[in-house]
Amino acid sequence: GQGVEQPDNLMSVEGTFARVNCTYSTSGFNGLSWYQQREGHAPVFLSYVVLDGLKDSGHFSTFLSRSNGYSYLLLTELQIKDSASYLCAVRGGSNYQLIWGSGTKLIIKP
Amino acid sequence: EAAVTQSPRNKVAVTGGKVTLSCNQTNNHNNMYWYRQDTGHGLRLIHYSYGAGSTEKGDIPDGYKASRPSQENFSLILELATPSQTSVYFCASGDFGGTYAEQFFGPGTRLTVL
Numbered sequence: 001g002q003g004v005e006q007p008d009n010l011m012s013v014e015g016t017f018a019r020v021n022c023t024y025s026t027s028g029f030n031g032l033s034w035y036q037q038r039e040g041h042a043p044v045f046l047s048y049v050v051l052d053g054l055k056d057s058g059h060f061s062t063f064l065s066r067s068n069g070y071s072y073l074l075l076t077e078l079q080i081k082d083s084a085s086y087l088c089a090v091r092g093g094s095n096y097q098l099i100w101g102s103g104t105k106l107i108i109k110p
Numbered sequence: 111e112a113a114v115t116q117s118p119r120n121k122v123a124v125t126g127g128k129v130t131l132s133c134n135q136t137n138n139h140n141n142m143y144w145y146r147q148d149t150g151h152g153l154r155l156i157h158y159s160y161g162a163g164s165t166e167k168g169d170i171p172d173g174y175k176a177s178r179p180s181q182e183n184f185s186l187i188l189e190l191a192t193p194s195q196t197s198v199y200f201c202a203s204g205d206f207g208g209t210y211a212e213q214f215f216g217p218g219t220r221l222t223v224l
Binding site: 004030031033041042043044045048087089091093095097098099100101102103 | 143145150151152153154155158166168169200206211212213214215216217218
């Protein structure tokens, strides 16, 4: 079947980096988005990738490999305020709407 | 100034009752969406719309209706609410293009059906 998978939790240390992984299997693919969601708040858009390779957006980068059905969000120079859930969403399926992963909760320790 | 607003923010309903969740956007987007979010699940698409007068079924439309009377407003209607519809509901707006795909979310409505 089709779906988007993410690990439930990830822990890292302030000042270092964290890589949030996303694997997907969908019928059709028209891009992959990353969102940040803080506890009790709505998702906020971070990045959209449609081509293979690395896209650098400063504090974070996103990588996509369409042949492997794989993406990651890389956050560098982590700050405590980066603690949040990170959601991966693939535009695909029969109606080309977003198919969402359940999110990875990133905990950053001092 | 918030571009997507939802009302109510919190709602307690009784089983079998009718619930209407409202959403308003000032982004002038053609597309609007209703999602629900439950622990252990990603956001799941209930209904969406391509513009005024249009509604489309998403991935989990059963038990829900939608209405898009204008570009700005999109409502989600639960005719006969059930406890399984207890969830957090998000409305979003956003248009897809060649290199852009951002959806803008409202603050969410927490619905409890007793």
